[in-house]
Amino acid sequence: MTYHTLLFMLTTICAGAAVMAGDLLIGAIMLALVSIGASLILFDFMAPWAAVFELSVCAGLITVLFVGAVSLVRASEDADARGRVKFLVLPLAVAGAAIVLWFTLPAFFGALSSGAVSASVNNPIGITLWDIRRPDLLGQTAMLAAGVFVIKSIFPRRNKFK
Amino acid sequence: MTNSFALDWYFIALILFIGLYCMLVSRSLLRQLIGLEIMSKAGLLAVISSGAFTNNLSLAQAVIITMIVIEVVVVAAGLALLAKNFRINKSVDIWDLKGLKG
Numbered sequence: 001m002t003y004h005t006l007l008f009m010l011t012t013i014c015a016g017a018a019v020m021a022g023d024l025l026i027g028a029i030m031l032a033l034v035s036i037g038a039s040l041i042l043f044d045f046m047a048p049w050a051a052v053f054e055l056s057v058c059a060g061l062i063t064v065l066f067v068g069a070v071s072l073v074r075a076s077e078d079a080d081a082r083g084r085v086k087f088l089v090l091p092l093a094v095a096g097a098a099i100v101l102w103f104t105l106p107a108f109f110g111a112l113s114s115g116a117v118s119a120s121v122n123n124p125i126g127i128t129l130w131d132i133r134r135p136d137l138l139g140q141t142a143m144l145a146a147g148v149f150v151i152k153s154i155f156p157r158r159n160k161f162k
Numbered sequence: 163m164t165n166s167f168a169l170d171w172y173f174i175a176l177i178l179f180i181g182l183y184c185m186l187v188s189r190s191l192l193r194q195l196i197g198l199e200i201m202s203k204a205g206l207l208a209v210i211s212s213g214a215f216t217n218n219l220s221l222a223q224a225v226i227i228t229m230i231v232i233e234v235v236v237v238a239a240g241l242a243l244l245a246k247n248f249r250i251n252k253s254v255d256i257w258d259l260k261g262l263k264g
Contacts (some may be wrong), residue, residue, distance in 0.1 A: 004166065008173040011207075015177050015200045019184040024192055031196055038203050042226075045214045050226040054206070057230050062199070062237050069192060069241045073254045086187040090180070097179045105175060109168050128220040129227070136224060140231040147235035151242045 004044055011037030016094060020087050024074065028066040035059035049125055170211045178204035191244045191254045195237060202233050 011034055018030035035058035042051035123132065130137075177200060184197030206226055213222020244254060251258040 002166075005169060005173075008170060008207075011203075012173050012176050012180070015180045015203070018196055018200065019180055019193075024190075027193070027196055031199055034200060034203055038206060041207060042210055045210050045219065047210055047213070047219050047223050047226070050206075050210065050223040050230075053227050053230050057234055058199075058203075062234060065237060065241050066192075066195075069244055072245060073192065073248050090183060093183055094176060094180060098176060101172060101175050101179075105172060106168065109171065123220050125220045125223055129224045133221070133224045133228075136228045140228055143232050143235050147238055150239040154239075154242045154246050 004041070007037060007041050007044060011041065016090060020090050022084065022087075024070045025067065028063060028070055031066065032059050032063040035062070167211060167215050171208070174204050174207050174211065177201075177207070189256050191240070191247065191256050191259070194256060195240045195244075198240070199233070199237065202229070205229065 014030050014033040014037055018027050018034060021027035021030055035054060039051045039054040039059060042048075042054055181197045181200030181202075181204060184200065185194055188194055188197065206229055209225050209229070210219075210222050213219045213225075243259070247259055247261075248254055251261055
């Protein structure tokens with residue numbers, strides 16, 4: 001087993017643990033481990049820019065957001081606390097899916113690999129990000145502005161004199 | 163390389179299934195977001211795996227950076243919705259979201 005496959009396996013196990021965790025805080029920490037596993041895979045693929053983004057934003061910022069939300073709702077009754085069986089069934093469901101995928105997925109690999117060769121010019125990341133994919137940066141800025149607008153509309157400023 | 167690509171996609175499909183299962187069986191808004199995050203990780207790994215297969219990692223990295231920015235905004239908006247729902251209904255049950263209408 002290679003280091004690469006081991007990383008994929010550990011990420012899958014952490015994802016399962018994040019779903020099965022009874023405590024939401026442990027679920028959030030397991031999700032951070034999934035992000036760390038994904039960033040290690042990105043490093044292994046020689047994609048350091050994406051790996052650093054993934055590590056700092058997903059394993060850092062999003063985990064902090066999740067832990068903050070968990071600390072807010074932890075005292076309340078967990079909506080899923082009563083039906084834990086459906087989460088404990090997950091390993092069985094994943095095993096079933098694994099068997100089904102083992103037989104059905106290879107049929108699609110030929111189409112996937114032949115369709116993926118269309119974009120073959122390999123530019124440096126700087127040129128790709130700033131020149132070829134410049135509309136993406138505009139879209140990211142618009143998305144961030146939309147996010148700020150959504151949060152502002154969810155939490156409107158209260159009028160003191162009302 | 164093709165063998166590694168196939169094995170990568172096998173694990174990616176499993177991660178996607180785990181996230182989908184979490185979103186399907188859970189009623190907690192927080193667990194729904196955890197499922198969404200796991201599915202987005204599967205998408206991210208699919209993009210980088212395809213980028214490595216076609217020897218075009220730069221484009222894959224650019225797309226992944228865009229994905230991560232969108233992911234942060236979606237999670238922040240979802241958690242803000244959760245906080246608002248919890249403040250009003252004292253619950254994180256997704257069915258209580260209909261109480262936020264109007």
